[in-house]
Amino acid sequence: MSDTILKVEKLEKTYDNGVQALKGVSFDVKRGEFLVIIGLSGSGKSTLLRCLNNLHQPTGGRVTFNGEDITVVKGSKARSIRSKIGMIFQHFNLIPRYSVFKNALSGSLSRAGTLKSLMGIYNEEDKKRALDYLDLVGIKEKAYIRADQLSGGQQQRVAIARALTQNPEILLADEPVASLDPATCHTVMDYLKKVNRELGLTVICNLHFLSLVRQYADRVIALKGGELVYEGDPSHIDEKWFEEIYGEGAKEVHIN
Amino acid sequence: MEDKKALGQCLLLDGVVFTFLILSFAVAILQPTEEQLLNLSMVSGVTFGTLIVTMALAYGLIHFKIKTVGYLLFSPPKIDDSAHHVSWFKTFWGVQLTVAFVVACIVGIRVTDFSLYELFDEQGMMGARRIFSSLFTPNFDILPRAVLAIVETIFMAFMATVLAVPVAFVLSFLCAKNIMGDHPVAFALYGTLRTVLNVTRSIEPLIWAIVFSVWVGIGPFAGMLALLLHSVASLAKNFSELAEGISEGPIEAIRATGATPVQVVWFAVVPQIVLPYTAFTIYRWDINVRMATIIGLVGGGGIGTMLIQYQGQAQWNEVGCLVIVIAVVVWLMDTASAYIREAIK
Ligand SMILES: Nc1ncnc2c1ncn2[C@@H]1O[C@H](COP(=O)(O)OP(=O)(O)OP(=O)(O)O)[C@@H](O)[C@H]1O
Ligand SMILES: [Mg+2]
Numbered sequence: 001m002s003d004t005i006l007k008v009e010k011l012e013k014t015y016d017n018g019v020q021a022l023k024g025v026s027f028d029v030k031r032g033e034f035l036v037i038i039g040l041s042g043s044g045k046s047t048l049l050r051c052l053n054n055l056h057q058p059t060g061g062r063v064t065f066n067g068e069d070i071t072v073v074k075g076s077k078a079r080s081i082r083s084k085i086g087m088i089f090q091h092f093n094l095i096p097r098y099s100v101f102k103n104a105l106s107g108s109l110s111r112a113g114t115l116k117s118l119m120g121i122y123n124e125e126d127k128k129r130a131l132d133y134l135d136l137v138g139i140k141e142k143a144y145i146r147a148d149q150l151s152g153g154q155q156q157r158v159a160i161a162r163a164l165t166q167n168p169e170i171l172l173a174d175e176p177v178a179s180l181d182p183a184t185c186h187t188v189m190d191y192l193k194k195v196n197r198e199l200g201l202t203v204i205c206n207l208h209f210l211s212l213v214r215q216y217a218d219r220v221i222a223l224k225g226g227e228l229v230y231e232g233d234p235s236h237i238d239e240k241w242f243e244e245i246y247g248e249g250a251k252e253v254h255i256n
Numbered sequence: 257m258e259d260k261k262a263l264g265q266c267l268l269l270d271g272v273v274f275t276f277l278i279l280s281f282a283v284a285i286l287q288p289t290e291e292q293l294l295n296l297s298m299v300s301g302v303t304f305g306t307l308i309v310t311m312a313l314a315y316g317l318i319h320f321k322i323k324t325v326g327y328l329l330f331s332p333p334k335i336d337d338s339a340h341h342v343s344w345f346k347t348f349w350g351v352q353l354t355v356a357f358v359v360a361c362i363v364g365i366r367v368t369d370f371s372l373y374e375l376f377d378e379q380g381m382m383g384a385r386r387i388f389s390s391l392f393t394p395n396f397d398i399l400p401r402a403v404l405a406i407v408e409t410i411f412m413a414f415m416a417t418v419l420a421v422p423v424a425f426v427l428s429f430l431c432a433k434n435i436m437g438d439h440p441v442a443f444a445l446y447g448t449l450r451t452v453l454n455v456t457r458s459i460e461p462l463i464w465a466i467v468f469s470v471w472v473g474i475g476p477f478a479g480m481l482a483l484l485l486h487s488v489a490s491l492a493k494n495f496s497e498l499a500e501g502i503s504e505g506p507i508e509a510i511r512a513t514g515a516t517p518v519q520v521v522w523f524a525v526v527p528q529i530v531l532p533y534t535a536f537t538i539y540r541w542d543i544n545v546r547m548a549t550i551i552g553l554v555g556g557g558g559i560g561t562m563l564i565q566y567q568g569q570a571q572w573n574e575v576g577c578l579v580i581v582i583a584v585v586v587w588l589m590d591t592a593s594a595y596i597r598e599a600i601k
Binding site for chain 2: 053055079080081082083085086087091092093094095096097098106107109110114117118159162166
C-alpha cells in the first residue's frame with residue numbers, strides 16, 4: 001500500500017445558507033502520522049474533518065481514501081467509509097444514559113447488523129474488543145458505570161475507545177481537549193499519541209493551543225478563512241507564523 | 257411600522273375590536289328582527305364591510321401615532337418611555353380596552369339570558385334542593401354495575417393510549433424539523449403531517465365520538481376510536497416537540513461510527529427521549545380516563561353512558577353514586593400519574 005492514506009484536493013464546502021467554509025484546500029495525509037490542524041475559530045477546521053468522513057458532503061474538489069474516491073458517496077457506501085474513519089468530538093457526545101461499556105460497544109454498530117443491534121445482540125469478538133480498548137485508555141474498571149457519571153477527561157477516553165472499537169484506519173479528533181482542564185488535557189492527548197504509536201493509527205486532530213501542537217504533532221496544517229495558509233513541521237512555527245495564522249497582535253498562550 | 261406581519265396582525269385585531277363595538281351598537285339601536293339576523297349573506301356582508309372600514313381606520317390611527325391595543329400588542333415600542341408617563345385611562349388604548357370590555361359584558365349578559373331572578377326563583381330553588389339532596393344520598397345498590405362501567409371506561413382510555421403511542425412515536429419523528437432535515441420532499445411531508453395533526457387535534461374527542469358512534473355503532477369501541485385519534489394527534493405533537501429539543505452531539509457521533517439510520521434513531525435519539533415520552537404517555541392516559549367519561553355521554557360506552565341514562569330518567573340518587581365513583585377514580589388516576597411522572601423525571 002502507498003504511503004498516502006488520504007488525499008485531499010481543492011476541497012470546497014459551501015453550506016446551504018451560503019457560508020463558504022472551505023475554499024479549495026489541498027493536502028496529503030501519510031499513513032501513521034499525527035497530523036494537527038490549527039486555525040482561528042470559524043476558519044473551517046470542523047467542516048474539514050466532517051467532509052473527510054462524509055458527515056458533511058463536500059461541494060467541490062476531491063477526497064481520496066486508500067486510492068478510492070470518497071468525495072460523494074451515499075447510503076451503505078458512505079457508512080462503510082465512516083466505519084473505517086473513527087471520530088471524537090469536543091463535547092465527547094456519549095450516550096449519557098448508557099454504560100461506559102455499551103458506549104464503547106456502539107463503535108461496532110456498522111458490523112452488528114441493524115436488527116441484531118436493536119435487540120442488543122453483539123458478537124463476542126466485538127465485546128472483547130470494546131473491553132480491550134477501554135483497558136487501553138485506562139478506564140476498564142468503570143465499564144459498567146453510566147457514562148454521565150464520569151468526568152470530562154474520562155468521557156473523552158470512552159469516546160476514544162468507542163472510535164477504536166470501529167477498527168478504523170484513521171481517527172479524526174475535533175478539538176478533543178478544548179473543554180478539559182490543562183492536566184486532563186495532557187492525559188487525553190497522551191492517549192491519542194499512544195493510539196497513534198502503538199496501533200499505528202493515523203490521527204487527524206484539530207487543536208487550539210500551539211504548545212500542544214509542538215508537543216504532539218508530526219506535521220501541521222493551518223487554515224485561515226477556509227484556505228490552507230501553512231503546511232509543515234511544527235518546530236518551524238515561530239512567532240511570525242503564529243501571527244500569520246492567528247492575525248496581528250495575537251499572543252501565544254502556553255498550557256502546561 | 258416596518259414589520260409587515262406585525263402591522264397585519266395589529267390592523268386585524270383593532271379592526272375586529274372596532275367592528276365588534278360598531279355592530280353591537282348597531283344591533284342595540286336598530287333592533288333587527290331575528291329573520292334579518294339569520295340572513296347570512298347580509299350579515300356577513302355588513303360584517304366584512306365594517307371590518308375593512310375599521311381596519312382602514314386603525315391604519316389611520318397608527319399613521320397618526322395613536323397607540324391602539326393592536327399596536328401595543330404586536331409592535332411594542334423599543335424604548336420604554338415611562339419617564340413621561342400618562343395614566344392608562346387617558347390613553348387611546350386604555351379607553352379602547354375598557355369600552356370593548358364593558359360592551360362585551362353587556363352583550364354577554366343579554367346573550368346568556370343572565371338573570372338573578374331565575375337563579376333565586378322559589379320554584380327553581382326547590383328543584384335544585386331536591387336534586388342536591390338525592391345526589392348526597394346516593395343509591396349504592398348500583399355500585400357493582402358502576403364499578404364494572406368505570407373499568408370499561410378505564411380500559412377504553414388504556415387501549416386508546418396504548419394504540420396511540422406507536423403511531424405517535426413514528427409520526428413524531430416525521431414531524432420533528434431537526435430529524436427530517438431540509439430536503440424538499442421531507443419538508444413537504446413534515447408540513448402536511450403537521451397540518452393534518454393540528455386539524456385532528458383541534459376537533460374535540462366528543463365530536464369524534466359522535467362520528468364514530470355512527471360509523472361503528474354506539475358503544476365503547478366508538479369511544480375508544482375517538483380517544484385514539486385525539487391521542488395520536490396530541491402525543492405526536494408533544495413527542496415531536498421533545499424530539500426537536502434533543503442534543504445533536506450523540507446523533508453525529510453514532511452517525512460517524514457508520515451506523516444505519518435506524519441504528520442512529522435507536523442508539524442516539526431513543527435514549528434521550530424514552531423517559532419524557534413515558535411521562536407524556538402516562539399523562540395522556542390520565543387525560544383519556546377523564547375524557548372517556550365525557551365521551552360516554554354521547555354513547556361512547558362506559559360510565560358516561562350509564563350516567564346519561566340515569567340522568568335522563570331523573571334518578572338522582574343513582575346519578576349521585578356514579579358521580580362519586582367517577583370522582584374517586586379520576587382523583588386516584590390524577591394522583592398516581594403525578595407521582596409516577598415525578599419519579600421518572
Ligand atoms: N452546519 C452549518 N451550517 C451553516 N454554516 C456552518 C455550519 N457549520 C459551520 N458553519 C460555518 O462555517 C464556517 C466554518 O465553521 P467551522 O465550524 O468549520 O469552523 P471551526 O474552525 O471548526 O471553528 P471553531 O474553532 O469555532 O470550532 C463558520 O463561518 C461557520 O459559521
Ligand atoms: Mg470546530
